[in-house]
Amino acid sequence: MVRFFGIIVGLGFVSALIFSIIGSLPFEAAERTAVEDFHQKPRTLALASDGAFGKFDRKQLQRGLQVYNEVCSACHSLRLVSFRDIAALGYNEGQVKSFAAAHEVPSIDPDTGEPATRPGLPKDAFPSPYPNETAARAANNNALPPDLSLITKAREGGAPYVYSLLTGFRNPETYRNEKGEALPADSKPGTGLHFNPWFANLNLAMAPPLTSEGQVTYGPGNPKPTVDQMAKDVSAFLVWTAEPKLENRRAVGWGALGFLLIFTVLTYLSYRQIWADKKH
Amino acid sequence: MSFPWAEAYKPKSGFTQWIDERLPLPRLVYGAIGAGYPVPRNLNYFWNFGVLAGVALTIQIVTGIVLAMHYAANAGIAFDSVEHIMRDVNSGWMLRYMHMNGASFFFIVVYIHMFRGLYYGSYKAPREMIWLLGVVIFLLMMATAFMGYVLPWGQMSFWGAQVITGFFSAIPIVGEPIRQLLLGGFAPDNAALNRFFSLHYLLPFVIAGVIILHIWALHIPGSNNPTGVDVKSESDTVPFHPYYTAKDGFGLGVFLIAFVIMAFFLPNFMGHPDNYIPANPLSTPAHIVPEWYFLPFYAILKSFTGNFLWIPAKLWGVLAMFGSILLLFFLPWLDKSPVRSAKYRPTYRTFFWVLVIDVIILGYLGQAHPSNWTVLASQICTAYYFAHFLIIVPILSRIETTLPMPNSITEAVLSGEADEAHPVGVSATNPAHPEPAKA
Numbered sequence: 226m227v228r229f230f231g232i233i234v235g236l237g238f239v240s241a242l243i244f245s246i247i248g249s250l251p252f253e254a255a256e257r258t259a260v261e262d263f264h265q266k267p268r269t270l271a272l273a274s275d276g277a278f279g280k281f282d283r284k285q286l287q288r289g290l291q292v293y294n295e296v297c298s299a300c301h302s303l304r305l306v307s308f309r310d311i312a313a314l315g316y317n318e319g320q321v322k323s324f325a326a327a328h329e330v331p332s333i334d335p336d337t338g339e340p341a342t343r344p345g346l347p348k349d350a351f352p353s354p355y356p357n358e359t360a361a362r363a364a365n366n367n368a369l370p371p372d373l374s375l376i377t378k379a380r381e382g383g384a385p386y387v388y389s390l391l392t393g394f395r396n397p398e399t400y401r402n403e404k405g406e407a408l409p410a411d412s413k414p415g416t417g418l419h420f421n422p423w424f425a426n427l428n429l430a431m432a433p434p435l436t437s438e439g440q441v442t443y444g445p446g447n448p449k450p451t452v453d454q455m456a457k458d459v460s461a462f463l464v465w466t467a468e469p470k471l472e473n474r475r476a477v478g479w480g481a482l483g484f485l486l487i488f489t490v491l492t493y494l495s496y497r498q499i500w501a502d503k504k505h
Numbered sequence: 506m507s508f509p510w511a512e513a514y515k516p517k518s519g520f521t522q523w524i525d526e527r528l529p530l531p532r533l534v535y536g537a538i539g540a541g542y543p544v545p546r547n548l549n550y551f552w553n554f555g556v557l558a559g560v561a562l563t564i565q566i567v568t569g570i571v572l573a574m575h576y577a578a579n580a581g582i583a584f585d586s587v588e589h590i591m592r593d594v595n596s597g598w599m600l601r602y603m604h605m606n607g608a609s610f611f612f613i614v615v616y617i618h619m620f621r622g623l624y625y626g627s628y629k630a631p632r633e634m635i636w637l638l639g640v641v642i643f644l645l646m647m648a649t650a651f652m653g654y655v656l657p658w659g660q661m662s663f664w665g666a667q668v669i670t671g672f673f674s675a676i677p678i679v680g681e682p683i684r685q686l687l688l689g690g691f692a693p694d695n696a697a698l699n700r701f702f703s704l705h706y707l708l709p710f711v712i713a714g715v716i717i718l719h720i721w722a723l724h725i726p727g728s729n730n731p732t733g734v735d736v737k738s739e740s741d742t743v744p745f746h747p748y749y750t751a752k753d754g755f756g757l758g759v760f761l762i763a764f765v766i767m768a769f770f771l772p773n774f775m776g777h778p779d780n781y782i783p784a785n786p787l788s789t790p791a792h793i794v795p796e797w798y799f800l801p802f803y804a805i806l807k808s809f810t811g812n813f814l815w816i817p818a819k820l821w822g823v824l825a826m827f828g829s830i831l832l833l834f835f836l837p838w839l840d841k842s843p844v845r846s847a848k849y850r851p852t853y854r855t856f857f858w859v860l861v862i863d864v865i866i867l868g869y870l871g872q873a874h875p876s877n878w879t880v881l882a883s884q885i886c887t888a889y890y891f892a893h894f895l896i897i898v899p900i901l902s903r904i905e906t907t908l909p910m911p912n913s914i915t916e917a918v919l920s921g922e923a924d925e926a927h928p929v930g931v932s933a934t935n936p937a938h939p940e941p942a943k944a
Binding site (some may be wrong): 227228231232234235236237238239240241242243244245246247248249252253255277305310371374375378379380381383425467469470473474475477478481482485486488489492493495496499500503504505 | 546547548585588591592598599602743747748751752754755757758759761762765766768769770772773778779781782791808809810811813814816818821825828832835838839841876877880881884885887888891892894895896899900918919
């Protein structure tokens, strides 16, 4: 009885699928879209933190923090990171305090209760450049600059994507893809948009943020602040903001693996020993 | 329960005797997973996965309880509380990544466990109840995993909740009220998040309860084995301890190595980047996909595109998706072949491997960008999935010619090994009594 009803139900589902297939025929060839023809995969970016043994390059993270602080922070918040966290980049307590104090954070006037600001303390999170989303949109042609704390984990492609995007602005009039095609007129950026083949829909509201060598002044002993170098440094920094416990995680991982390898070898040997006289 | 030659528990000291007379817990353990439980001697590594599933559930419960001490089930701060765990809680990143990847490993282990059951016919008489309880556990796991994925309140959490609760609205008349009842509103919001958290904490303990029934039901007939032949004599079995405790210990080591590699070195490999964007009801992600372990069922859902027999396509999809799991409840009665193991069912084995590949392709199609060809492929694969369980297996179980089976587990173990050393007192030409019976 179960088999009889099973076959009936099975034929029902199969018929519905055959009906679905017939209904969708003949296939209409889908037109290729500009995104399929022009969107680029992220360029390769090698960072010191890559790989199972990777460690952050602290000098690079400090440069990246400088790029964020002087360029990105004009529009983008970093709300999940606190000033105290930058001690992990190799700053001492005094440096963290003075870095924090250089930022104004929202506060309440202790005398009047009115909204006010005060110099930041290490416990404070990086302040947002705008008081709220509406203000952020109003200042940016109705586009909302995303928070950057998790950006390298929240985008397909991670840090290489961020690096590619920052260095990927092209002139829509002269740009040619690998096949030598020019951008079709209806895919050209509208008012207030900027062409970037690494962006999901090719045109984004952010203007090229890193435009010229020396936009940020690196201290002595650092590489030249070319656009490419600044983009790399800030991408490395954003890997750290998204995953501050990365090095700790890998260290614990290696410890756990070492323990488990010994454990597994021992259990394998005892398994062999116990089964030695049993065919199985 | 168990076999007549099972070793009986004998208290070794006055103290254990005192315990045994008042609370015979050591006796229970001895008979369930100790030397008092005879198990077929020929189990292969596929039989490790039941224990591993139990370990995976334990990892989830232990990490989950600690995570719940730091997590805040409130739509306003849920996302930030998860990041607080990742950044500020001592070893919070480890708890969270273990919990996140532990869910995936639980499903990997359970899928292999189900593969084992299907290949070796473990669902057949007298083990139907074990199989039915297993399907119940699987359904509870899916519900738990879905609600757990909603808790971080990222974009995929929110839109996944939107899509999955939306399935219920395909049911005529009562569908929309059911959906609102599940969500506690018209769309996922604080009410939904709170009840999902409550149920996500509850269901693992329900799973643990059903696992106890699952193991209880297992101990009535005892484990199946790769030959599918019943245990006939003491020489067919070994005591669970130390033989299988040792083998499971080794399997556990291998499992944990794989788990540590993923949780500590590739923690986000099985996740989706969009879930690191806070939930935003006003912005739909370009491509909503469930977690990988739901992808074959998601492909089945999407493959029904025509309104057939006055039933709208969406309802067909929902019926098929639920039906694809519910049909497993009927499998012991759909497959009446007396031969359990696919080892001796060559035709079934071929169709079964096609099913395995079919489900893997469905998983790929579940996350692929939809095009004419992926939809057509998922329609064909879905048709095979239903045809396999509901048409091919019932017919095959009547007409298939099976291969000759060994007379006993011991014979199967010892056959083909005539030139190897044999256990004491056994001649290769007389495999019927390969070992002297133990006193």
